[in-house]
Amino acid sequence: MNTTDQTNAAEQRTSGRRKATPVTGARSRTRSAGRKPTTTIIVTAILALVAVYFLVPVYWVVINATKSTEDLFGTNGFWFGNDFLLIENIRAVLSANGGVFPRWALNSVLYSGVGSVLATYFACAAGYALAKYRFPGRRFVYVLVLGGVLVPGTAVALPLFFLFSSLGITNTYWSVLIPSLVSPFGLFLASIYASAAVPDDLLEAGRIDGVGELGLFHRLALPQLTPAIVTIVLFQFVAIWNNYMLPLVMLADEKLYPITLGLDNWQAQTDRLPEFYQLTTGGALLSVIPLAILILVLQRFWRGGLTEGSIKG
Amino acid sequence: MRSKSAPWILLAPFLVVFISTMIVPILMAIGYSFSSIERSGLLGEGGVTRSFAGVENYVAALSNANFIESIGRMILFGIVQVTVMIVAATLLALLLESASAKFPGFFRATYFLPYGIPGVIATILWSYLYIPGLSPIVDVLGLVGINIDFLGPNMVLWSIANIVTWTYTGYNMLIIIAQLKAIPGELYEAAKIDGAGAFKVATSIQLPLIRPALMLTIIFSIIGTLQLFAEPQLLQSMSAGITSEYTPNMSAYAFAFQYNDIGMAAAQAVIIAVSAFALSAIALGISSWTEKRR
Secondary structure, three states: OOHHHHHHHHHHHHHHHHHHHHHHHHHHHHHHHHHHHHHHHHHHHEEEEHHHHHHHHHHHHHHHOOOHHHHHHHHOOOOOOOOOOOHHHHHHHHHHHHHHHHHHHHHHHHHHHHHHHHHHHHHHHHHHHHHHOOOOOOHHHHHHHHHHHHOHHHHHHHHHHHHHHHHOOOOHHHHHHHHHOOOOHHHHHHHHHHHHOOOHHHHHHHHOOOHHHHHEEEEHHHHHHHHHHHHHHHHHHHHHHHHHOHHHHHHHHHHHHOHHHHHHHHHHHHOOHHHHHHHHHHHHHHHHHHHHHHHHHHHHHHHHHHHHHHOOO | OOOOOOHHHHHHHHHHHHHHHHHHHHHHHHHHHEEEEEEEOOOOOEEEEEEOOHHHHHHHHHOOOHOOOOOOOOHHHHHHHHHHHHHHOOOOOOHHOOOOOOOOHHHHHHHHHHHHHHHHHHHHHHHHHHHOOOOOOHHHHHHHHOOOOOOOOOHHHHHHHHHHHHHHEEEEHHHHHHHHHHHHHHHHHHHOOOOOOOOHHHHHHHHHHHHHHHHHHHHHHHHHHHHOHHHHHHOOOOOOOOOOOHHHHHHHHHHHOOOOOHHHHHHHHHHHHHHHHHHHHHHHHHHHHHHHHH
């Protein structure tokens, strides 16, 4: 009784003091409300539960890449099987079909690497031109490219196949590489960034010093565009790496497949040949791990770039 | 002062690739969509002749029950999936940016991780979590008396929705977080002075100010929904519920490569492209209209 009275009195006293200094009182109250231990526990518990959802498939592939085909079906999918065969499974993945998996991986690196670097260079040059020059036709180019952003890539894949087959370049590296060289989104990012980050005075000073127009872009503008460049390269790299319909439409020769199409190919054989379950699982693990590391290392760059991207919305 | 050719030299590489890989194919598709192809000879060995068909292919596409059904399926899918995903992304962004969240960096990276996993591999991984006999989830649910067939005809659309949501929620969340971070600190200070709680801050300050990011994510998601292809195409071999004309894109693919009806395939591709364009334009229009009314 006595103690409750005392705490009540203490509360009244503090609330009285709060009334006396309303500004600091209200501020500290909301701040402490945000950090109440129970709130922190509830929020963190929700976030952890959601994290489990996002990690389940990745966890599954790590665990099950260590199993034999028998254990894959015979033991619980959330825990290890009777044998630990990770090394053997990975060796099987790398040597299956005469070592076609490493080749798919190299193809993916080639398509994504060359495609993203060149696409970024083209997008930066064009974006810079649209941001820093006033010339007739500028608005038309802008609207044309905006239209390109809004047209879905897969709607273009089929018509592109008709075009490339009339040119006779389907089922070649070019048929996947050439369409990867264009990034309308990258152009917008580069032009927004260039108009903010490349000062006109700098370009004028360069002109007075006798630097040519292409030199201005390469020597003065391009270094200023570095954050945009990193973002466009990453976006384009992932977009090409993840692309499925374009290579599916274009490529017939297994040797030209990127990793996605290759694994799709293996997965399609599982209903006839159960050992392909093991190969597909091991292959999926091998292709997820480097991407996961890349994402975790580079996520701060993505965030910076996404801020730029959201400006245009 | 400046050479007139300089901007065009800088634009040239982009425009050459852009025009040849986007504009020309689209024009070609429009051309094909208005033509029909006659094969002479039993196997087409007599060569093909193209003739102007008018709107024949469009009439055929729009009166094809399977194609209309696939569009209806995508609208239903989009309404449910995009809503769930954007609400989830917004809630996660607000929770991660609140003072109460522990380890925000770790959770942010974890949620974003699936974006880096190609749709093909995500679908393979999830399909192994769907297949009875292989899936631990089906086993665990069976133990507590819930028998779900994730690949059943009625369920498989939502199993696909789950894969898409899993892949893109973290990506959309990062776009929203980027905009949340751009809200000036003084606004939060002012709200605190007015005695606003966390909920009031979210509804009165954060949600209105992240509207541009929400619009962006919604438009990207709508375009993505219309493009749905890899996930159902891969699950097709496992689920009796998925036909080869399950989504508009699968339909166009089937007409081009399985039925060899390029006119029809082109008409369907044009309809998909125009719909995506129109939906995005409408979304942008609504966005700027509500912006003006504020």
